[in-house]
Amino acid sequence: MKYLFSWRVLGVYTFFIVLLSVFPFKEGSEVGIAFLDKIVHFCMYAGLAFLVVNTFFLKKRRRFKMSAFFYVFLLGVALEFVQVFLPYRGFELADIGCNFLGGLIGVLFVVGDGGACPVNIIKS
Numbered sequence: 001m002k003y004l005f006s007w008r009v010l011g012v013y014t015f016f017i018v019l020l021s022v023f024p025f026k027e028g029s030e031v032g033i034a035f036l037d038k039i040v041h042f043c044m045y046a047g048l049a050f051l052v053v054n055t056f057f058l059k060k061r062r063r064f065k066m067s068a069f070f071y072v073f074l075l076g077v078a079l080e081f082v083q084v085f086l087p088y089r090g091f092e093l094a095d096i097g098c099n100f101l102g103g104l105i106g107v108l109f110v111v112g113d114g115g116a117c118p119v120n121i122i123k124s
Contacts, residue, residue, distance in 0.1 A: 005054040013051055014075065017044055021079040024088035041076075041098035042105075048072050049106025065107050072103035 020040075049072045056064035076099030083089035 005051065005058050007055065007059075010051050010055050013048055017048060017075070018079065020044070022082065022086060022089070038094060038098045041095050042102040045072055045076055045099045045102030046106035047102075048075070049103040050109050051106075053107045053109070069103055069107045072106070073100060076100070076103065 049068060052071050053065055053068035056068050061067055077096055080091050080096050080099075084091045
């Protein structure tokens with residue numbers, strides 16, 4: 001399980017989010033699901049925050065929760081600003097809000113640190 005929380009997995013997941021943020025996709029309303037893009041933002045950034053906070057915890061980074069949250073939040077803000085320059089994407093404050101909430105929730109789930117998910121599955 002410790003391989004899930006590694007720099008390599010974190011890099012691949014971050015790259016995945018960057019790709020999804022810059023490529024054109026259909027709006028949720030075109031697919032038939034209201035607020036689909038907001039749900040996707042929340043889930044992607046909650047997953048990223050979960051990976052970041054647990055990777056930082058395993059690597060014994062100081063202030064790992066705060067560092068993980070800032071990593072996730074700054075990535076989300078930066079990618080929203082990049083979308084200003086893309087003709088097929090757009091900047092939305094609501095997306096930043098969903099990124100923020102997803103990052104906040106994801107950081108709470110620290111495996112093995114007595115967080116919201118205190119089960120120690122890292123050493124198994």
